[in-house]
Amino acid sequence: MxxxxxxxxxxxxxxxxxxxxxxxxxxxxxxxxxxxxxxxxxxxxxxxxxxxxxxxxxxxxxxxxxxxxxxxxxxxxxxxxxxxxxxxxxxxxxxxxxxxxxxxxxxxxxxxxxxxxxxxxxxxxxxxxxxxxxxxxxxxxxxxxxxxxxxxxxxxxxxxxxxxxxxxxxxxxxxxxxxxxxxxxxxxxxxxxxxHQLAKRKRLSDDEPEVNANQTKQRLFKRKKxxxxxxxxxxxxxxxxxxxxxxxxxxxxxxxxxxxxxxxxxxxxxxxxxxxxxxxxxxxxxxxxxxxxxxxxxxxxxxxxxxxxxxxxxxxxxxxxxxxxxxxxxxxxxxxxxxxxxxxxxxxxxxxxxxxxxxxxxxxxxxxxxxxxxxxxxxxxxxxxxxxxxxxxxxxxxxxxxxxxxxxxxxxxxxxxxxxxCSDPDEIDNHHELPKEEQIKMLTNDENDAKSSGDISDHFHNGTMLSDTSFKANASNSKVTVSNNQLEKTAPIVTLMDV
The missing domain is CATH 1.20.1250.20 (MFS general substrate transporter like domains)
Structure with a gap:
C-alpha cells in the first residue's frame, strides 16, 4: 500500500x-x-x-x-x-x-x-x-x-x-x-x-444517456449555459x-x-x-x-x-x-x-x-x-x-x-x-464573491444539475428507466422546496431525495 x-x-x-x-x-x-x-x-x-x-x-x-x-x-x-x-x-x-x-x-x-x-x-x-x-x-x-x-x-x-x-x-x-x-x-x-477537475465534469456529461426530446423538456432543472x-x-x-x-x-x-x-x-x-x-x-x-x-x-x-x-x-x-x-x-x-x-x-x-x-x-x-x-x-x-x-x-x-x-x-x-x-456589507461576501442571492442561485442550480445527471446515469447504467410512478413516489418523500414554481411548470423524471 x-x-x-x-x-x-x-x-x-x-x-x-x-x-x-x-x-x-x-x-x-x-x-x-x-x-x-x-x-x-x-x-x-x-x-x-x-x-x-x-x-x-x-x-x-x-x-x-x-x-x-x-x-x-x-x-x-x-x-x-x-x-x-x-x-x-x-x-x-x-x-x-x-x-x-x-x-x-x-x-x-x-x-x-x-x-x-x-x-x-x-x-x-x-x-x-x-x-x-x-x-x-x-x-x-x-x-x-x-x-x-x-x-x-x-x-x-x-x-x-x-x-x-x-x-x-x-x-x-x-x-x-x-x-x-x-x-x-x-x-x-x-x-x-x-x-482532472474539468475532465471529471466532462465525463459526467458524456456518461449522461441520450433521451428523447419530450423527456429532455421534462427535466426538473436544466443546466444554465x-x-x-x-x-x-x-x-x-x-x-x-x-x-x-x-x-x-x-x-x-x-x-x-x-x-x-x-x-x-x-x-x-x-x-x-x-x-x-x-x-x-x-x-x-x-x-x-x-x-x-x-x-x-x-x-x-x-x-x-x-x-x-x-x-x-x-x-x-x-x-x-x-x-x-x-x-x-x-x-x-x-x-x-x-x-x-x-x-x-x-x-x-x-x-x-x-x-x-x-x-x-x-x-x-x-x-x-x-x-x-x-x-x-x-x-x-x-x-x-x-x-x-x-x-x-x-x-x-x-x-x-x-x-x-x-x-x-x-x-x-x-x-x-x-x-x-460595497457600501452595503451584505452585498459582497469577503470582498471577492458575487452577491449572496447570486451565489445561492448558482449553487442550487449546480447541485440540482449534478444530482440530475448522476441519477439519470445510474439508472441507465443499471439498464432501467425511471417511470412516472417511481418519480411520484420519490418526489412525495422529498423535502425540497423549489422556487418560482418550477415543479408546476415541468414534469420531472429524476429523484430529488438527496438534493
Whole structure:
C-alpha cells in the first residue's frame, strides 16, 4: 500500500512537471516571436517603405487577437480540451508566418501576421495562462512565475534568431524559418493533459444517456449555459480594479517592444547593439518572474503591493530614458523593462484567484484577456502616431511612463473604491464573491444539475428507466422546496431525495 501511494505521488509530480514544461515551452515560442516583432518592425519600415504608425498596426493586431480570443479559447478548451485548442493555435500561427514569405505588399501582412498568426496565438495564450493554476496550489504563484519565465527565455533568444535569419536569408526567407520554429508549438501542445477537475465534469456529461426530446423538456432543472464572456464577473469590485490596472499597464508595456528598438535606431545604435539591448529584456525576465512568484508565495508582501512598486519603477524609467542616449543606458533600460513590468504578468493569474474561486478562473482569465486586448490594439499604433506627429520617440516614452503610474494608482486606490462600491456589507461576501442571492442561485442550480445527471446515469447504467410512478413516489418523500414554481411548470423524471 505504501509503495502504491508512493508511486501515485510520483505520477502526480511527473504530471505537474510535464504540464509546466509544456506551458513554459509554449510561452517561450509565442512570447519570443511576439516580443521580437520590433526586429521585424524595423525591417518592414525599410523593405516596404511604410509609415511608422500604420506598420505598427500589424503587431498590434496580432497581439490584440492574442488577448481578445481569450474568452473563446478558454471556452473551447473547457468544452473540448486544452490540447486540441493549443495544437490548433500552433498550426495557425505557423501558417501565418509561412504565408508571409510570399507576400509582395505590406497590406497583406495585416492578414497573414496580423489575423492568421494572431488568431492562432489567441488560441494558445489564455489556455496556457489558465492551465497551470489547476495543477499547483501551495506554490501556485511560483509555478506561474516559472511558466511565464518562458517568455523571458524567448525574449532573450529570439531577437538573435530573428536577426540572424534576416541577415542570412533576407526578410522573406526568415519567414520560413520562423514558421518552422513556431510549428513546434504543436509538439508542446501534445504534452498537455486536461485538468482532472474539468475532465471529471466532462465525463459526467458524456456518461449522461441520450433521451428523447419530450423527456429532455421534462427535466426538473436544466443546466444554465454559461456565456462565453461572463460580464457578471465585473460586479466583483476587486476583479474590476485589476482589469482596469492591467489594461492600462499593458497599453504601455506592449508599446515598449516597438518604441524601444525604434528609439535605439533613431539615436544611431547598430543593429547588433539593438539586438543585445532587447535580449536583456528576456534575460532578466527569466529570473524576475520566478522571483516575484516566489516572493508572492512567501506572503511577506501582498501581491498588490508588489505590483504597485513594479508600476512605479516602470513609469520612472520610461520617463527618464529619453535623456539617455548611449548603449550602456539602453542595456540598463532593457534590464529594467524585463524586471519590473514582469511582476504584473507573473502575478496576473494568482491575482485573479484573489477575486474568484478556481472553478471560475477560466471565465475570469478569458474576461481579463479580452480587456487587455483593448490596451494592446491601441498601444503600439498610438506610439507610432505620436512619433509621426512629433518626429521623436521621446514623447512616446513619457506617455508610457504616465500610463505605468496610472496603473499603479488604480491598485493603490482599490481599497477605497471597493469600500465605496460595497457600501452595503451584505452585498459582497469577503470582498471577492458575487452577491449572496447570486451565489445561492448558482449553487442550487449546480447541485440540482449534478444530482440530475448522476441519477439519470445510474439508472441507465443499471439498464432501467425511471417511470412516472417511481418519480411520484420519490418526489412525495422529498423535502425540497423549489422556487418560482418550477415543479408546476415541468414534469420531472429524476429523484430529488438527496438534493
Amino acid at each position: 505504501h509503495g502504491l501511494s508512493f508511486s501515485n505521488q510520483n505520477a502526480i509530480i511527473g504530471e505537474k512537471l510535464i504540464m509546466k514544461t509544456a506551458c513554459t515551452s509554449l510561452y517561450m515560442m509565442q512570447s519570443g516571436v511576439t516580443k521580437s516583432f520590433g526586429i521585424l518592425y524595423t525591417e518592414l519600415l525599410v523593405t516596404y517603405d511604410a509609415g511608422a504608425g500604420n506598420t505598427a498596426w500589424i503587431g498590434s493586431l496580432q497581439t490584440f487577437l492574442y488577448f481578445s480570443m481569450g474568452p473563446i479559447a478558454n471556452y473551447l478548451a473547457v468544452r473540448f480540451s486544452f490540447r486540441t485548442v493549443v495544437m490548433t493555435g500552433g498550426l495557425l500561427m505557423s501558417t501565418g508566418y509561412l504565408v508571409s514569405a510570399f507576400v509582395p505588399r505590406i497590406e497583406w501582412m495585416f492578414l497573414t501576421i496580423g489575423v492568421i498568426s494572431g488568431f492562432g496565438g489567441g488560441l494558445l495564450y489564455s489556455p496556457c495562462t489558465t492551465l497551470v493554476s489547476f495543477y499547483f496550489e501551495k506554490r501556485r504563484a511560483l509555478a506561474n512565475g516559472v511558466v511565464l519565465s518562458g517568455s523571458g527565455i524567448g525574449s532573450f533568444l529570439f531577437p538573435y534568431f530573428f536577426r540572424y535569419a534576416i541577415d542570412t536569408f533576407g526578410f522573406h526567407g526568415a519567414m520560413f524559418l520562423i514558421s518552422a520554429v513556431v510549428l513546434h508549438m504543436c509538439v508542446a501542445g501534445a504534452l498537455i493533459r486536461q485538468p 454559461k456565456p462565453i464572456v461572463d460580464f457578471s464577473l465585473l460586479r466583483i469590485p476587486r476583479l474590476a480594479m485589476y482589469v482596469i490596472s492591467l489594461t492600462i499597464n499593458i497599453f504601455a508595456y506592449s508599446s515598449s517592444f516597438v518604441v524601444f528598438p525604434a528609439y535605439m535606431q533613431s539615436i544611431g545604435l547598430e543593429g547588433h547593439e539593438i539586438t543585445i539591448a532587447l535580449s536583456m529584456v528576456g534575460a532578466t525576465e527569466v529570473f524576475a518572474r520566478s522571483f516575484f512568484g516566489w516572493l508572492a508565495d512567501l506572503k511577506i508582501f501582498e501581491k498588490k503591493t508588489i505590483m504597485i512598486i513594479s508600476a512605479a519603477a516602470s513609469g520612472t524609467s520610461a520617463i527618464f530614458i529619453p535623456f539617455l542616449r548611449n548603449f550602456p543606458a539602453m542595456i540598463a533600460y532593457g534590464c529594467v523593462l524585463g524586471i519590473f513590468p514582469g511582476a504584473f504578468w507573473s502575478l496576473m493569474a494568482v491575482a485573479m484567484l484573489d477575486c474568484v474561486k478556481l472553478d471560475r478562473l477560466p471565465s475570469a482569465m478569458g474576461l481579463l484577456t479580452m480587456f487587455l486586448s483593448l490596451g494592446l490594439v491601441l498601444g503600439q499604433p498610438s506610439m507610432g502616431w505620436i512619433d509621426d506627429a512629433t518626429g521623436s520617440w521621446d514623447m512616446s516614452f513619457r506617455v508610457m511612463g504616465v500610463c505605468y503610474y496610472i496603473s499603479g494608482v488604480v491598485l493603490l486606490l482599490e481599497p477605497l473604491i471597493e469600500k465605496i462600491w
